[in-house]
Amino acid sequence: MNPLHAFFRPAQGKSRSDWLFVLPSLILLALFGLPLLAILWRSLGDGFFQHAFEPAALAALRLSLLASSLSTLLSVAAGMPLAYILAHWKFRGKTALELLVDLPVVLPPSVAGLALLIAFGRQGIFGRGLALLGIQLPFTTAAVVLAQIFVAAPLFVRSARTGFSEIDPQLEEAAYVEGAGDVQLLWHVMLPMAWRSLLAGVILTWTRTLGEFGATILFAGNLPGRTQTMPLAIYLGLERDLGVALALSMLLVFVSLVLLGTLRRLEKKNRSLTA
Amino acid sequence: MRTASALVLLAALLLAGCAAARPDPEIQPRALTVFAAASLTDAFTQIGAEFESTHPGVTVVFNFAGSQALRTQLEQGAAADVFASASQAEMEALIAAGLVAPDAAQTFLTNRLLAILPAGNPAGIETLQDLARPGVKLVLAAEEVPAGKYARRVLENLDSLYGPGYAQAVLSNAVSLEENVRLVLTKVELGEADAGIVYVSDVVNAPGLSSLPIPDEYNLTATYPIAALAAAPEPDLAAEFLAAVFSPRGQAVLQAWGFTPVRP
Numbered sequence: 001m002n003p004l005h006a007f008f009r010p011a012q013g014k015s016r017s018d019w020l021f022v023l024p025s026l027i028l029l030a031l032f033g034l035p036l037l038a039i040l041w042r043s044l045g046d047g048f049f050q051h052a053f054e055p056a057a058l059a060a061l062r063l064s065l066l067a068s069s070l071s072t073l074l075s076v077a078a079g080m081p082l083a084y085i086l087a088h089w090k091f092r093g094k095t096a097l098e099l100l101v102d103l104p105v106v107l108p109p110s111v112a113g114l115a116l117l118i119a120f121g122r123q124g125i126f127g128r129g130l131a132l133l134g135i136q137l138p139f140t141t142a143a144v145v146l147a148q149i150f151v152a153a154p155l156f157v158r159s160a161r162t163g164f165s166e167i168d169p170q171l172e173e174a175a176y177v178e179g180a181g182d183v184q185l186l187w188h189v190m191l192p193m194a195w196r197s198l199l200a201g202v203i204l205t206w207t208r209t210l211g212e213f214g215a216t217i218l219f220a221g222n223l224p225g226r227t228q229t230m231p232l233a234i235y236l237g238l239e240r241d242l243g244v245a246l247a248l249s250m251l252l253v254f255v256s257l258v259l260l261g262t263l264r265r266l267e268k269k270n271r272s273l274t275a
Numbered sequence: 276m277r278t279a280s281a282l283v284l285l286a287a288l289l290l291a292g293c294a295a296a297r298p299d300p301e302i303q304p305r306a307l308t309v310f311a312a313a314s315l316t317d318a319f320t321q322i323g324a325e326f327e328s329t330h331p332g333v334t335v336v337f338n339f340a341g342s343q344a345l346r347t348q349l350e351q352g353a354a355a356d357v358f359a360s361a362s363q364a365e366m367e368a369l370i371a372a373g374l375v376a377p378d379a380a381q382t383f384l385t386n387r388l389l390a391i392l393p394a395g396n397p398a399g400i401e402t403l404q405d406l407a408r409p410g411v412k413l414v415l416a417a418e419e420v421p422a423g424k425y426a427r428r429v430l431e432n433l434d435s436l437y438g439p440g441y442a443q444a445v446l447s448n449a450v451s452l453e454e455n456v457r458l459v460l461t462k463v464e465l466g467e468a469d470a471g472i473v474y475v476s477d478v479v480n481a482p483g484l485s486s487l488p489i490p491d492e493y494n495l496t497a498t499y500p501i502a503a504l505a506a507a508p509e510p511d512l513a514a515e516f517l518a519a520v521f522s523p524r525g526q527a528v529l530q531a532w533g534f535t536p537v538r539p
Contacts (some may be wrong), residue, residue: 117465117467121465121466121467122397122466122467123465123466123467138450138467139412139450139451139467139468217454221414221450221451221452221453221462222417222451222452222453222454223449223450223451223452224452226450227451235454236417236419236452236454240418240419
């Protein structure tokens with residue numbers, strides 16, 4: 001049953017104890033909902049449409065869409081093979097590898113940003129080598145993309161790995177017997193069967209890249225049009241023009257809602273398929 | 276069982292911590308909240324520590340950030356006792372909003388700007404004119420930050436020395452606009468940027484950096500105002516903290532950290 005129905009069902013005989021459930025839930029829901037309502041309210045009252053189309057807001061929007069699409073694409077391109085390996089190969093040290101993949105998800109973004117800077121900055125441990133090749137990452141859009149991949153790609157890998165592991169091993173064996181290699185197996189068997197998990201991973205990754213803040217501001221810096229994504233513009237624009245910050249926040253809330261809604265539909269269909 | 280004993284141990288530690296923090300039951304613990312410009316971090320931390328030692332039971336809680344960020348926080352209802360700003364504009368905004376009494380703000384120090392270069396000077400910058408050379412990676416404070424506003428003004432002043440277009444060329448070399456002046460310092464110290472523009476006071480505790488002075492006739496004097504907030508939860512402590520800042524000892528500390536105190 002939909003938990004919301006249970007939650008809002010009309011009071012029955014033991015309605016007194018229901019409040020033990022309803023009241024704490026309401027407090028938590030208010031904590032989630034009221035700030036979003038406040039943003040909606042203030043933003044619409046503060047010329048949302050006028051602020052959303054200001055050059056500064058548009059530049060941040062454009063950069064955010066470009067960078068997050070690119071980092072999601074790259075996350076998928078490199079994450080799919082990794083997820084396949086994690087799901088189907090057996091080797092020593094796999095647990096450690098899985099830990100490494102999961103770590104960026106729980107790491108504070110500021111730690112991620114500092115680590116990236118210390119590693120790939122101009123004076124960084126590996127950055128010096130890159131600098132010799134003429135590659136300098138900090139303060140570039142490439143740094144924005146790297147920071148986003150660092151924090152978001154693990155979400156795709158996890159989702160894809162789960163999708164791949166749920167496929168019946170007998171099917172794989174059959175494919176092997178038929179002479180299919182890993183590539184054919186991935187392309188002709190795994191992708192068609194796990195596409196929902198993959199798509200869910202794409203959406204999770206994309207929402208995370210859109211919201212990336214801490215790693216970006218530390219590793220890529222803040223320059224409008226080059227490294228200032230929407231979350232940075234919101235944070236730094238707060239003091240100049242609250243209206244622009246509010247309009248950008250609204251946009252991010254809206255995009256996140258749409259993406260999460262899509263994700264929810266996918267999950268529901270997934271469940272009804274497997275059930 | 277093991278969790279239970281761990282919990283007991285934790286509780287005992289917490290109790291011990293509370294007991295240690297309150298050696299004298301006669302003294303009521305009080306907290307003084309000071310919002311101060313990021314450039315004041317070192318100096319005010321020292322003044323705060325000395326204030327705590329002369330005021331038993333008082334804890335000074337600092338919030339260091341760009342003055343513009345502090346102003347926004349105060350405008351949005353943050354509770355603080357003292358506000359020390361790196362620019363008059365932020366203080367005036369708070370006076371206009373009724374958060375600071377019109378006659379409460381006093382200038383307590385002045386500061387000037389200079390250009391800083393990381394160890395090894397990777398871009399080979401010899402003069403201020405070199406900052407305009409294409410390809411130099413310059414880090415500035417954002418325009419909303421007092422240090423960023425001052426830096427832009429100084430660059431415009433330098434137009435009369437290096438010719439029109441100088442300021443524009445330097446600004447187009449900016450690779451990042453930081454949220455407070457300390458972050459400019461950090462990015463240059465890490466060697467990620469070729470140069471930055473910060474306060475004279477910022478380089479006092481930054482060994483390894485080299486600096487390019489900005490001649491007085493093109494430099495400017497940043498005046499820092501300080502005030503107790505109209506709605507300060509601890510108005511008495513706020514007044515005492517202001518007195519400490521203006522005291523000979525307080526002014527000496529500020530001077531030691533590279534500021535120019537108003538009462539030397």
